[in-house]
Amino acid sequence: xxxxxxxxxxxxxxxxxxxxxxxxxxxxxxxxxxxxxxxxxxxxxxxxxxxxxxxxxxxxxxxxxxxxxxxxxxxxxxxxxxxxxxxxxxxxxxxxxxxxxxxxxxxxxxxxxxxxxxxxxxxxxxxxxxxxxxxxxxxxxxxxxxxxxxxxxxxxxxxxxxxxxxxxxxxxxxxxxxxxxxxxxxxxxxxxxxxxxxxxxxxxxxxxxxxxxxxxxxxxxxxxxxxxxxxxxxxxxxxxxxxxxxxxxxxxxxxxxxxxxxxxxxxxxxxxxxxxxxxxxxxxxxxxx
Numbered sequence: 037x038x039x040x041x042x043x044x045x046x047x048x049x050x051x052x053x054x055x056x057x058x059x060x061x062x063x064x065x066x067x068x069x070x071x072x073x074x075x076x077x078x079x080x081x082x083x084x085x086x087x088x089x090x091x092x093x094x095x096x097x098x099x100x101x102x103x104x105x106x107x108x109x110x111x112x113x114x115x116x117x118x119x120x121x122x123x124x125x126x127x128x129x130x131x132x133x134x135x136x137x138x139x140x141x142x143x144x145x146x147x148x149x150x151x152x153x154x155x156x157x158x159x160x161x162x163x164x165x166x167x168x169x170x171x172x173x174x175x176x177x178x179x180x181x182x183x184x185x186x187x188x189x190x191x192x193x194x195x196x197x198x199x200x201x202x203x204x205x206x207x208x209x210x211x212x213x214x215x216x217x218x219x220x221x222x223x224x225x226x227x228x229x230x231x232x233x234x235x236x237x238x239x240x241x242x243x244x245x246x247x248x249x250x251x252x253x254x255x256x257x258x259x260x261x262x263x264x265x266x267x268x269x270x271x272x273x274x275x276x277x278x279x280x281x282x283x284x285x286x287x288x289x290x291x292x293x294x295x296x297x298x299x300x301x302x303x304x305x306x307x308x309x310x311x312x313x314x315x316x317x318x319x320x321x322x323x324x325x
Contacts, residue, residue, distance in 0.1 A: 058213070058243045058298070063271045069245030069299045071266055072108065072312045073173075075136040076119075081112040084146075084309040086192065087297075088153065088210050090184035091316040098225045098320065103184050104177035105153065106314075107164055110143040124276045129249075129265040131283050135258045140172035148194060149201030155190035158182030165201075184313075188212035192311060194304065206304040212313030213244035213296040220272075221292075226320045229286045235275040237265075237292065241315065244296035249273055251280075254289040254320060261285060270296075286323065293318040 059065050072085040085108040094102040116139045120130035147165035154160075158178055166174060183189060194206035220238035221227055237249055249265040261283040267273045280286055295316040302309050 058245050061242065063240045063242060065270055067244065067246050067268060067270050069297065071246050071248040071295075072297060072299065072310055073106070073137060073248060074108070075130070075264055076116040077112050079112055079115050082307055083108050083110050083112065084304070084307050085109070085312065086151070086309065087312045087314050088184065088190050089314045089316065090181060090212060090215070091318070092215055093225050093318050101181050101185065102177060103181035104175060105162070107151070107174040108140060108172065109146040109148060109164070110140065110172065111146070113144045114142065122279055122282050124279045126274070128267055128273060129263055129275050129279055131279050132262045132264065134260065135252065135262045136264065137173060138258050142169050143172065144168060145170055145172065145174070146202060148203040148206075150195040151206070152193045152195055153178070153190055156183030156187065158190070161195065184212060185215065188214070188313065190313070203305045206302070206309065208300060208302040208309070208311045210311045210313045211298050211300060212315050213298045214242040215315045216241040216294040216296050216317045218294055218317055218319055222319060224319070226322060228324055229290070229321045231324055232277065234277045235280055236272070237275065237294065238272045239294045240271065241296040243298055244270055245299050246297045248295045248297070250293045250295070251275065251283070251285055251290055251321070253285070254291045288323060290321045291318050292321055
């Protein structure tokens, strides 16, 4: 890397800052950010969301840690078609007939060349130049979690492959909140659905700027009814019984996930980019036998 590139990188990293710095040491505070997994967008929207993910309770025995990435880098050529079929009484939860991320398919994806991720023993380069109309979000897993859980930091940068790259100046640091510890409806990895009533979800995570709570069919690949909640206050949320009942999820194996995000804003290719560290945990909700 040239001296000029080093200088530019240093300036860019110095300019990086949390979109909204969360308070230190507190789990109960107003969330000021927005989930990077957009539920809706309009034609012409410029989406530049890069997420590094660290999740607990994965794998067949729900005892594994898994880390990966989601690249949502596109210019919207059509508006969102997945609209809520119902909204909870507090306005924080929406029920969709299918996950809203299905609307990422068919958009005008960015050709970013190659994106490098570095964190502990992760030294990973991913080429990113999807064909027009490709499905999304563009996701994958790393072979290791590197320092995602311990140091809670990673660096990302772009690499000029000299083909059709539009991004050659991406430099930034991704920081993670602490892993959410779910305390309601249970601290266990598996529980039976409550036979009736609201579903109260409580968790503890530090340094998050936004949180997303989801309930969806277990093992779903962006199919089936999905409840998506964007809490305004960290730590606790209630999903109305009416919304759960309308979804039909109580009668099936469903996965309750709590994702905590910490967003950082940077500039690249003339646009604002949102770099997010995502820490997640989940509970398997089984129907009563």
